[in-house]
Amino acid sequence: MTDHVEIVPWASDLWRRLIEQQDQGRLPHALLLCGHQGMGKHAFARCLAQALLCLHPEDGVACGHCKSCELLSSSTHPDLVHLCPEESGKAIKVDQVRDLTHFLHSTAQQGGYRVVIVDPAESMNVNAANALLKSLEEPGQRTLIMLISHQPGQLMPTIRSRCQRIDFPAPQHEHAVSWLVERLGLSSDKAAQLLSIAQDAPLLAVKYQEEGLTSLRADLMKGLIDILKARATPLELADKLQKQDLLLITGWVYSVLVDIVRLQTASEAAKITNTDMEKMLSAVAKKADVTALFVLIDQLQAERVGLMERHNPNRQLLLETLFMRWNGLVR
Structure with missing residues (x-):
C-alpha cells in the first residue's frame, strides 16, 4: 500500500477540478500550490503524484497495490523526485535543481509520468530558481512539476507565470475544529484552542500536537x-x-x-x-x-x-x- 495521505475536505473541490483536467488530457506541466502553511498542500501534491504514477488508478486515486504504488510506499519510485532544502531552514541550491535536468528529459522508467515536488518553492536561492525556470520553459513530455509555496510573493514572477496557480482555501472554523476532533481525538474546546494557536491552520495544529511543539x-x-x-x-x-x-x-x-x-x-x-x-x-x-x-x-x-x-x-x-x-x- 502507498503511505497514507489524504485530501483534506476543504481542498476536495480543487482535487476534483484537477482530476477532470487530467481525464481530459489538459493537465498542465507545472502547478503552483499556494496557501498558508498547514492547509494541506503537501498532502495534496503527494496524492496527485501517486494518482499520476499509479498503473491502475481508480477514480483518480492510486490503487495502492500495483508495482508503482509499492515503489511509492517504499519511497523508491524512480519517476518521483522531492526537492527540498538539504537542511531545515536552508536554501534549495542550484546543484540540486541541475540534477533534475536529466531526470526531466529522460524517459520515465515506469513508462508514465515523471513528477517533481518542490517544497517549499520559495526556499530556492536565485541561481536555483533560474535553473528551474529553464525546465519550466522546456518541460519534457508527460512531466509535472509541483511547486508548494507558503509565500508565493517571494517567487520570481517568471516562475509564477509559467505555472497554473491553485490557491488553497482556509476551512470554516467549525469544520476545522470538527476535523481536528476526529483526527486527534481531542475535545472540541481543546481542538479549538489548538487551532487558534496554529493561526487557524489545521495541519499545523496537527504538527504541533504530534511533534510535541505545544510543549515548546x-x-x-x-x-x-x-x-x-x-x-x-x-x-x-x-x-x-x-x-x-x-x-x-x-x-x-x-x-x-x-x-x-x-x-x-x-x-x-x-x-x-x-x-x-x-x-x-x-x-x-x-x-x-x-x-x-x-x-x-x-x-x-x-x-x-x-x-x-x-x-x-x-x-x-x-x-x-x-x-x-x-x-x-x-x-
Whole structure:
C-alpha cells in the first residue's frame, strides 16, 4: 500500500477540478500550490503524484497495490523526485535543481509520468530558481512539476507565470475544529484552542500536537511570564531556546505582540490567538507603551523577513535582544 495521505475536505473541490483536467488530457506541466502553511498542500501534491504514477488508478486515486504504488510506499519510485532544502531552514541550491535536468528529459522508467515536488518553492536561492525556470520553459513530455509555496510573493514572477496557480482555501472554523476532533481525538474546546494557536491552520495544529511543539510553546510562554516577573532573565530564556526553530519561536512571540495590540485597541471584544494566555496578555496590554509595542513588532517582523530569506543571524543575540525588548515593554 502507498503511505497514507489524504485530501483534506476543504481542498476536495480543487482535487476534483484537477482530476477532470487530467481525464481530459489538459493537465498542465507545472502547478503552483499556494496557501498558508498547514492547509494541506503537501498532502495534496503527494496524492496527485501517486494518482499520476499509479498503473491502475481508480477514480483518480492510486490503487495502492500495483508495482508503482509499492515503489511509492517504499519511497523508491524512480519517476518521483522531492526537492527540498538539504537542511531545515536552508536554501534549495542550484546543484540540486541541475540534477533534475536529466531526470526531466529522460524517459520515465515506469513508462508514465515523471513528477517533481518542490517544497517549499520559495526556499530556492536565485541561481536555483533560474535553473528551474529553464525546465519550466522546456518541460519534457508527460512531466509535472509541483511547486508548494507558503509565500508565493517571494517567487520570481517568471516562475509564477509559467505555472497554473491553485490557491488553497482556509476551512470554516467549525469544520476545522470538527476535523481536528476526529483526527486527534481531542475535545472540541481543546481542538479549538489548538487551532487558534496554529493561526487557524489545521495541519499545523496537527504538527504541533504530534511533534510535541505545544510543549515548546508552553516553555516559551512560561519564559515570557518569568521575565516579566523577574524569575528569569532574557539571557537565560534565549540560551534555553536558541537551538530551536527561530521562525517558529519568533512567530509565536509575534502573535503574542499582535494579541496585545488587539487588547489595547478593542479591549473586551478582542479576538486573540493565544486564548490560553489571556491573563498575561491583558496584564501587559494595560502597562505596555503603545509606541514601544509597535516598534518591537516592526523590529521583529524585519528579523522574520531576514530568517525567511535565509539570512544567518547570531541566534543567541537575536533572541536575547528580542526578550530584552519584551521585558522593556512594561518597565
